[in-house]
Amino acid sequence: MEKILIVDDSLLQATQIKAILDNEYDITIAQTAEEGLTRVSKEDYSLILLDVVMPGMDGFTLLKKLQEEIRTQSVPVILLTSLSDVANEEYGLILGAVDYITKPFNPVIVRARVNTHIKLYNYRRQVEYQSRTDQLTGIANRWQHDSYSITKWNEAARLQIPFSICIFDIDRFKTYNDTFGHLAGDKAIVAVAKKAASYLKRTTDFIARYGGEEFVAFFVGDSSVKAFKHAKKIRQAIEDLHIPHDPSVSKWVTVSIGGVTVIPQFESSYQTYLNIADTMLYDAKKYGRNRVIWVDEKMRQLKEY
Numbered sequence: 001m002e003k004i005l006i007v008d009d010s011l012l013q014a015t016q017i018k019a020i021l022d023n024e025y026d027i028t029i030a031q032t033a034e035e036g037l038t039r040v041s042k043e044d045y046s047l048i049l050l051d052v053v054m055p056g057m058d059g060f061t062l063l064k065k066l067q068e069e070i071r072t073q074s075v076p077v078i079l080l081t082s083l084s085d086v087a088n089e090e091y092g093l094i095l096g097a098v099d100y101i102t103k104p105f106n107p108v109i110v111r112a113r114v115n116t117h118i119k120l121y122n123y124r125r126q127v128e129y130q131s132r133t134d135q136l137t138g139i140a141n142r143w144q145h146d147s148y149s150i151t152k153w154n155e156a157a158r159l160q161i162p163f164s165i166c167i168f169d170i171d172r173f174k175t176y177n178d179t180f181g182h183l184a185g186d187k188a189i190v191a192v193a194k195k196a197a198s199y200l201k202r203t204t205d206f207i208a209r210y211g212g213e214e215f216v217a218f219f220v221g222d223s224s225v226k227a228f229k230h231a232k233k234i235r236q237a238i239e240d241l242h243i244p245h246d247p248s249v250s251k252w253v254t255v256s257i258g259g260v261t262v263i264p265q266f267e268s269s270y271q272t273y274l275n276i277a278d279t280m281l282y283d284a285k286k287y288g289r290n291r292v293i294w295v296d297e298k299m300r301q302l303k304e305y
Contacts, residue, residue: 001026002118003043007036007062008051008080013103017049017080020107021114033057037065040072046118048072049101052081052088060095067096074124076117134209136186137193145208145216149270152206156220157264162297164227165270165277166259168196168235169214171289172249179246188253189213192238199234216274224261224296231257231292232304239290254290256281261297 003026008014011031018027028043030036033054040048048066052059059079066072079092082103089100098120099113132144140148156163170176170192177185193209196217200207204220219227235257243253258280260273280293280301287293287303294302 002046002122003028004047004049004114004118005030005036005039005043005045006049007031007033007054007059008049009054010051013051013080013105016105017110020105020110024111025114025118033059033062036062040066040069040075045075046121047114048075048077049114050077050079050097052079052092060092063092063095063097074121076121078113078117134193137190137209139193139197139215140206140208142208142210145206145210148206149218149274152218152220153264153270154266157266157268160263161221162223162227162261163218163220163264163273164222164224164259164261165216165218165273166227166231166257166294167210167214167216167274167277167281168231168255168257169212169281171254171256171285172245173213175246175249176253185213188243191241191243192253192255195238195241196234199230199237216277222261224294224302227259227261228292228294228296228302228304231259231294235290235292235304250290256284256289257292258282258284258294259292260295263297 004021005028006014006017007030009031014029018029021027028039030039034057050059050062063077066077076098077096078099078101079097080101080103081088092100098117101110101113132141134141153163170188176188193215196215197207200217200219207215207217210216222230235255239252239254245251245253258277260276260280262273276295280295284291284293292304296302
């Protein structure tokens, strides 16, 4: 059931709207702007109904704050007001509101506008999801990686915490495709992506398909030793899938992984360290494949033999 937050200092008015929508939606009421901010920081909503005139922080001020936060800036906000002048309506729309509902509330109008904006929100979310998701594997695509990695890199630089990047790909994948066919190759890519993603579920973890049989992942907050150990677990788990390979090159499908851990600086570049991870991947291939080679915070190489 879609969740709607009503922010209104009048419990009577909020209850009236709740009664209109209760059969179709999961409704939460907040009686102050501050309580509303707390609610949206902890829960996801498909729509916010926001009273304009409230003591302390008014609806316009809260709307500005919602628009400034990444978590809430895409959530549609309908303003509730008895103010019917054009200037206030225009100001609310400029701030980012999607619509107005004026008091006293007409149940038919309330339901119609709420239903419309929730449908639009869900459609937009679906389009955004498809644009940043790899259609074969269901994990993030390269476009999502390229945008999200910079955000997380700058966050780690601000907090001065370790940032680990790794690149891995399926060993001798061309031979696999030539032997078993491209349909089997796609299934192998999906299996590898699914297994690797199962080891990268923390909110500080990220994995994307970078292209073909190649993947990129990063995790925030781990030391190089911990990151190296975690990458070895991923490599072993993929080998343990026991996906048969061409016996002339390997018994099972395996991956090689190259990585680096660094405490980012604002003057440093994510791309620079992505390139270092790629070089470590090249070394892992050179030293025999199905292994992890990592660079620690002091640019020392850690090798899995």
